[in-house]
Amino acid sequence: MKGETGIGITPPPVLSTGRRGLLALRAQTTALLALRAQTIALLALRGPTLALLALIPLLAARGAPLAAQRYSETLRTTVTTRSGLAAVHRFVVRDVDYLRSQRADTLVMQAVAVRLEETVDGPTRTLDTDGFTGGRWKLLPDSAGEWRPVVRPFVPEPLLEVNDLAAAMDDFFPARPPAMIPGADVRDATGRSWERLADSAGVSRYRWTFEQALDTVRVVADSVPLTVEETSRESGSGAWDATGPLAWQRRIDTTSRSTIRERTVMAVVEHRIAVRRHD
Secondary structure: OEOOOOOEOOOOOOOOOHHHHHHHHHHHHHHHHHHHHHHHHHHHHHOHHHHHHHHHHHHHOOOOOOOOEEEEEEEEEEEEEEEOOEEEEEEEEEEEEEEEEEEOOEEEEEEEEEEEEEEEOOOEEEOOOOOOOOOEEEEEEOOOOOEEEEEOOOOOHHHHOOOOHHHHHOOOOOOOOOOOOOOOEEEOOOOOEEEEOOOEOOEEEEEEEEEEEEEEEEEOHHHOEEEEEEEEEEEEEEEEEOOEEEEEEEEEEEEEEEEEOOEEEEEEEEEEEEEEEEO
16 A cells, blocks of 8 residues: 555565564664655655654653642741831732742742732732743752752842842742651751651642851941841741652741941841642
């Protein structure tokens, strides 16, 4: 019979058993492999598009990107700043939907929907995020296997004044829990304290706390020293399956004291973060 290419193709013989059948099977396999090579060559002669279609199964087996996953993040930030008798109260709402894709060791996160609001001592304003929506991060694993951004999207100045969206991936994913059995308590090399809770439906659940303090002196304009004392406490919980974190919640409380030219500014910041993965 004749195929679409017009080349005659003889139907394979009926397989038999025994040594003769084995030899016939080997011959048939060799003929089929030759036929496949001939077909690809003919498709190439008939146009690059058809040749590419014929090679799609081969290309797909060599480093094709993983199916995209979606993450939804909600961030609520309360900031109280005091200097002398004056105080300013700010409340920021950030809701972002991300798409995750990966090829080899490069992770790409894209912000596909962004909501950003700011309330300062009463009035609330909603910012136009069109100039940022669609922005992408590229991340690579560090020596500990944690994702670190190497490319960040551009953030328009009006948004940057409210929230540094480009830094969203600096610590988006929770730290990787250490190997431990349910009910155990472990302190890892970074000083983070972990507790493994009871598993549920094949999902591992953890709780953690982390504290750190930072005292720095920086020289700013006109060689004036700026002294910063900062303490931070994080508490969180999360669920992991075989592919990674499914959902996690974090609360980060930070208190900072900045002194410049005998003027002191106190700031208390509370972050509440919740992230969920949608497969």
